Amino acid sequence: MSENASAERTGFREVKEDIVSRIKNRTWGPGELLPGEVELSRQFGCARATVNRAMRELAEEGVLERKRKAGTRVVQNPVRHARFEIPIVRHEVEASGAEYRYALVKREVLTPPDWLQARMGVNSADRVIHVQCMHYSGNSPYQFEDRWINIAAVPKVEQADFTSTSPNEWLVNEVPLSKAEISFSASSASDEVARFLELKSGEPVFVAERATWLEELPITYARMSFPESYRLVSSL
Template sequence: MKPGPRSSFRVIKDEIARRIGEQTWKAGALIPGEEALAAEFGAARATVNRALQELARAGLIERKRKVGTRVALHPVRQARFAIPLVSQEVAAAGAAYRYALLAREARAADARDAERLGVALGDMVLHLECLHLADERPYQFEDRLINPSAAPKAMEESFETLGPNEWLVGAAPFSRAEFTFLAALPSAREAKILDVAESEPVFVGERRTWLLARPITAVRMVHPQSHRLTSRL
């Protein structure tokens, strides 16, 4: 829906981010210039310029003199922190990779979902449980929530053959992320899936991403204690 006349820079910024997030404007696409956007939103060019500057700082767009403004080709993940693709991690270690979807459920967010993902109680969420294997041994258990209002096409995906992380990297650009790493004891379900003892510490990575203020996903990734994380920036 087109915003009304005399839009503020926040309205313009949020609408452009929405179009990028829903891939109305795809990665690498040239977006309309300031004059055209000013006419569409009923705003001054200075207001449009401010919105575009903030989106550029967030890593969603790239602005170049005499070339124009394009949707960023490379997701923010590459500029701030490397979000690995598990299949590539396993292959790089010389092992055979296999992926299995364990559970997929679209449901109304309960209290735990709402707190974990940052949505309202009762909002629709997509819950996925996946197992990644290396040489047929459990490598990572992935417990993920996706916010369909930020990534609506996720509801159309079965995730039977393509993992949600790989899908999100290509389909749901983000502007902000939060990473947490910790050692913890596994839940009974995590221990069973990873084939470890409940008394055996595991390596846990937790990540949340947002498109501006809208949460996209929250994921808990649990590995056997032998796991090592290496990141090169």
């Protein structure tokens, strides 16, 4: 069933699958040491580079653990990694088949509040834009967005009025490849959030917070609140 008798050719995908299946059927148990690349490449009848890529990717995926000289082992505690896609709100809504609507609620220029200075390292002398807006899926409230943007980092933002394009979307196109921290939590709807999401105060909301930097320069902080029906999904 194994022992590749030079069928077609052995690609790194096949090697990966074979290794995975051997882990599944307990040929190699948790923590166990696998044969070296040279030995495996001999078994599979392929080049070492092929086995290397297979094992390297499996390590990247959290299945194997590799150390020079020590060899490759099956990971003990599968600290699993879940990968979520974080699309632009409009795309997320449109993908569900519903019509997307957007409304600007508030736009003001302020000096950064203390918590924002502390959270992101915004300079107290700088000014920030505070934007609140709503995203709708059809006629249902989908997301309330409360966002702060560092003007010093993105001067052009003063020209953007956000009446037709959401700050989310505007920033994504304007600031490439920024570093971000995201967190998710559950929270009670404040009066303000409840009003916009058409809930009662205190009802549960799903909250996503996102802080973004470009090369250590604070760009934006956003708090996005979803009604209880929202679900963040991932398969792995």
